[in-house]
Amino acid sequence: MISPIELSIFSVAAFIIPVIFVMAAGVTKRLLIHVSFSVSALASLIIAIAGFMAVAGGVTEQIILPLGLPALPFHLRLDQLSGFFLFVVGLLSFIVSVYSIGYVSGLAADRPVKRLIVFYNLFIAAMFMVILADDALCFMVSWEVMAASSYFLVMFEDGKSENRRAAYLYMVMAHIGAILILLSFGVMAGIATGLDSFTGYTFDAMREARFPLKWATVAFLLSFFGFAAKAGVIPFHVWLPEAHPVAPSNVSALMSGVMLKTAIYGIVRITFDIIGVFPWWWGALVLVFGLVSAVMGVLYALMQHDLKKLLAYHSVENIGIILIGIGLSMIFTSFNLPAMAALALIAGLYHTMNHAMFKGLLFMGAGAILNATHERNMDEMGGLIRYMPWTSVFFLIGCISISALPPFNGFVSEWLTFQAFLLSPSLPSPLMKLLIPLGAALLALTGALAAACFVKVFGVIFLGNWRGHNPPVAAEAGWSMRIGMMLAALTCLCFGILPSVIIDWMDNISANLLGATLNTTAGVYGWMWLTPVDPERASYSGPLVLVGIVAVCAITYVLLHVRPGKISRVPVWDCGFQKLNNKMQYNSISFSMPFRRIFGYLFDIKEQIRLSPQPGHPAFPEMQHYYLRIRDRFWGWIYKPFINIVVLLSRKAGMLQHGRIHLYLIYSFVTIIFLLALL
């Protein structure tokens, strides 16, 4: 019987096959695409299974690869946490790979597909390695490979300047983040073993070390900000809404669905597993960053009219929600309340999984729409539900899930997070008691705004009539894309209605990290009811709610159709004025107008309405011009000044090289004098 970790290593190795296959000459594009993506789908699926087994089995395995430095070979480790993330990443990349077969075939005509295939596979393999890594070097190498390959994926269409810009921004931020993480490993390794040998770099050594608080804090802050830059936590999010839209949609599904999660993994791994003991304010910090990202993220998303950009901002929001869970868990841990910490942690991790699923689904849907309409601007779309019925259903499921509405998965994790919030009274610190419920309010606001946002998305894209100039040529997505989206949609539903089962499975993680479990099914109600704390406290039964709704729908439908009533379809009444045209519909800009009014001060908004009145009746303008530009304030607040400083410094540095040889000689002269004076 092959052990999960070996299984996963072999499957990771399997990702090389497509890469080699690409190099192999004389393969038709079609064959290439089918084979390579099937391979990656299969490998991902196997890894997902391995991860599942690892969590369920509750055992921890370690392996040392004969790679890396002789003194510091790659250590790999598969415990419950990594198993869980393997499962998430594996599942989504399986689904997306299935989807990609059709999607990439759609691109194959005029774009460099080989590049896409190579880096796609590298990217996924690197993500798995990140999760499996058990020493700093292996982790960093996989981490950076992940970043680099996704950089090339973002730069897929290098002809467009916006893609280049986005890719560049992304890569630079990713690299800076990576260096921060690296430094934090340096701190930990240095403290752990004094670095007189290479073994200090293994996570085991770091686990054993007891860090002095000062250094632990430094390490935590470094790693947290490093990971935050990758996860797109506000204010480190600027690259995200640039990079995700321009990447091919299957890639953006992966980037947004699982790549961001590797950062979450890193945070959990370092804080809970490696450092272990920490003061409460770390958790508070994470919580605050989470709340800010959640609210700001969804607000920015609400303002977008570029579909993929909007989804990208929603990733920011959801990362925020995940961080809320983790932050709460950290706070509870620091006050030594393991059971509650377990609840919060599982809430966060559960949302991680859910977000992977529905965000993947939404990006896949966006890809399908993009393929069909060649349009990213929602205000040019409309009524697609009649052209792409399947896609519309799946997309709707995605929308409901991400809006945290029952009976789908998004709601469950948010519900768990609320429960965690409501445990705040048991905290010793009065301040925490008081402030944490306010966080809950912000979370509620986030949820409601998300719902609003996705009413807008679905309504504008799929409902109403086509807004574009030329009539739509949209057609339904191909079979593989549909299968991919369907799988994702089904997972969303399952995670939504059977949370207790999944949480039982996840209990091993918290048992491993915190020594406490939720064992929800142990409650009086059994698997049907989710009772995270105890049945007295709160309970939710997905299946019953679903069954109830379906049943009532069915009954009413039947009752109302006993009497055959005829349905007559007629054009909409236009109140006798000028005929209704498609431009009269609400579009995304007009939909979000009230929110712009209310939350406008958070954005840098430029809005112009130019009227050209008729000579006769100024009241009835001939035409009017509307211009709206919404900018992220953080760019101006943080990044602009920073960039200016760098440019200034580089100019100063350039001044050294002024071409006069005398002055060069003076440099060396002065250097000598200086050093001699130092003696």
Add this chain to the structure above:
Amino acid sequence: MNPLHLIFTEILQVLIVLTVAPAFTGWVDMLKCWTQGRASAGVMQPYRNIAKLFVKDVVLAQNASWIFRFTPYFVFSTAVVAASVIPVISMNLFLAPSADIIVLIALFATARFFTALAGMDIGTAFGGMGSSREMMIASLAEPAILMSIFTVSLAGRSTSLLHIVQTFSGGVLVFRPSIVFAAIAFVLVVIAEAGRIPVDNPATHLELTMVHEAMILEYSGRHLALMEWGAMLRFFLFVTLGIACFLPWGIAATDNVVEIAAAVFLMLIKLAVIGGVVVLIETGLAKMRLFRLTEFLGAAFLMATLGVIAFFILE
């Protein structure tokens, strides 16, 4: 106690809710007419409307999609499910544990989600306008209502309604500032959620003011009936939710018939009174401008927050 009784009470309660909800709306309208010195159509008017709509044929817009047709059923069914969860007459409900307050709110949110989609389905300006406004109001109302509910559930150490009701109805009436704040907040939010004046005016089709009506403007026949009934249920359920949270006394704890009857009777009285209060508010206030709502709901949110703070500081 034996599950048959549970299921029986469950069904009974659902039926009661379904039947009483229109009457409650009717009652409110009637009181309103009286206060405004008009002759009222009586408590039964809503039933007549619904019945009439049920027998009418459906006229659909040409481009209406399945969403548009599915929504009424969905809205109605969510209301029914909610009705089966809130302890309106009895605490011994079969389905009660399947959803706590947060789930309830989320259920209503889902219904609203679909209503808003339906509003955008036809692609008229009105529908979109209604959806947009509705979602805006909701997104402001939801934090407030959750906060006020959190206050209650902090006090009751639970988010499941049953236990809240048990905890509160058990003890004698104690004056808890947190609960009072929460109650005020709750009232304000319910007014918003149920689309009453001063937030929305169910009686108007004036494009400047209408919100909920704008969304369902294109509905007709049985669809409209379901939507209307759903709206009434929604209003009713919010009120009963408030009752369960803030004045739960008298809700039947056991399943003997007398107690349940008493509970029903008590409930009717409470409803009557609350209806009066609502009418007073509605006639007292004028419909607000859309962007004044932020202040209104902000006030609600403030109240709720004060409730939480009061809970931690004063109790």
Add this chain to the structure above:
Amino acid sequence: MNLQVLAQINSFLAALVLLTAFAMLSQRKINSLVILFAWQGLFLSINTAVTGFVAAKHHLYISSLLTLSLKVILLPYILHVLVVRLKIRKEMETIMNIPATMLIGIALVIFSYHLTAPVREMSTLITRSTLAVALATVMIGLLMMITRKHAVTQIIGFLAMENGLFFAATSATYGMPLVVELGVALDVLIAAFIFGIFFFQISTTFDSLSVEQMESLREDN
């Protein structure tokens, strides 16, 4: 002759070397610069010979001869030829005015005296006191390269530095091992040829030997 006298001769020569260095620093005319350089070489080789005699190090004679041939005859000749070929007549303008450079030079002398103090204390050689002079010569050579705008003068400054180094070798440690001496001499020779080539290249491309036109490779724009 007794050591005392020789030591005095030695230090006298050292003083002369320093003097020539200063003279070069102040000199504007190329020709006289070359001549001064030759003089410096001459003093240097005599000094080396004397030291060799005092310390009875015979390889010092060789290196003295080497110096004589290279620094007194060959290099000045090459330079002279170049100067004639390239028709360098006009006076060399400097970056700083002469007195200022002189002052800096004096400062350098004091500085190097201060620096070489530890060496002096440790050394038992009679030549030890001249190490300061050697270092000063090196520094002054560098200073000369800095202050002159002309390729040839820069080279002369460079060679003056070389002299200083050679002087340091002899005075601090009765000369380096022979192989090193030879190697250094070889390098200097090659260098001489190279700058010879350079002068031609420069003057043909820039039709002047002033290094001021050579400021196009820069980034401060």
Add this chain to the structure above:
Amino acid sequence: MILLVMIITPFVAAIILAFIGDRRFAPEANIFGSCLTFTASVALAMEVYKYGPILAAEKFFFVDAFSVYLAVLTSFVSMTTAVFSRRYMQREREHGRVGPARMRFYHAMFQMFIFAMLLCLLSNNIGVLWIAMELATLSTVLLVSLYRTPNAIEAAWKYFILCGVGIAQALFGTVLLYFAAEKVIGEGGEALLWTNLIEVSGMLEPTILSLAFVFLVVGYGTKVGLVPLHNWLPDAHSEGPTPISAVLSGLLLNIALYALVRCKVLVDGSTHTHYAGNIMMGFGIVSILVASFSILRQKDIKRMFSYSSIEHMGIATFAFGLGGPIATFGGLLHMLMHSLAKSSIFFTVGHACQMHRTQEIARIKGLFKGDPFVGWTLILGAMAIAGLPPFGIFTSEFLILTATIKDVPLLAPFILIGLAVAFAGLLRKVQYMVSGDVPSYCKPLEAARAPVILHMALVLVLAFYMPDFLNKWFQTAVELLK
């Protein structure tokens, strides 16, 4: 024996090539010579690997782990460069930038340069080390001005003057070293032999050695290209022929650093403080910062990469200054990886420049489309040099950074800034060059792929799998540099 073969081969080759002149087979002869050197060096390396350090020709030559690995590296890179330069220079002739006479000169001097570098590495006598270093400078000066353009001549002149001055300082340092050693060992050649010096380094007079080190560090530091002594480097690297730029920044800098490290070991051994180390760390930091900020505004591609050479030399210098097993290991690895990656980058850059007939970044575009091989190797090389895995430079930077954090945490932020800025700068320009459409004036040429592939493959493989002997070398070298 092998050692002598190895030393003599390039010398003889230089002479022969000087006579062959510009025959048709001159480039092949050049390649042949360097191959011979390389094989010899490998054989030598194996001997050292088997029997440990070698002391030959009455102690005139000395080979230990540190020098032999650099020797192998040097001969290897020079070999690949010879291969590369064959086609490259031929094309330069077609473009009419060099004539027959200069080709003769080029080949001869190329071999002479290798000879000088090998002499540096293998000589046991620090005096000879100095001489060889000077010889290396002189042999490349005229190569830099090979094209006889005003800029080339200016660059060469600066190179000549600045390095000459620097080297002179180094000689003074050497004299002082000799002076100190002579006290302990006694007069004569013995006192300059590394093997003797290292034995007695404890007894050497600290004050004098620290005085000497000032001159040594300024002297050799000039050749390493440490800021603020670096100004010759960008000019020389950007104006010379590309093969020369490759060997200059791939090899010469390493050699200079080698000399510096040797001296540092001596000085620290005598002063028993971290004096020399601190000075080197200071130079390292300044170099990293200045170089990385200069990268940002470069308009000339070769200049940009030469600045990155300065940056990396800064990193290596810093690492050696830091000392300690991890940092030193990292430094050695860094020297190796940098010279491999950087020379391969210069190869690809050379191709790109020849395709577009310019070194201006603004005019080089669309390499992905124009010549995928060049485009991909260029961007991958740039990423490698900018410290992205899976390439080896990341490994060394990883080790160095972590060690820094441990020993001098306060310096880590500066290195962080340096690395980040350099990365941003490099990526920006390179991304611009590889992406987009092919300009009209770009003429595709077939590239000499073998050297590039070889180097990149090495940089990649060594990051994941380091053969045992290499590891042993590094470990012993680390021991030596303790």
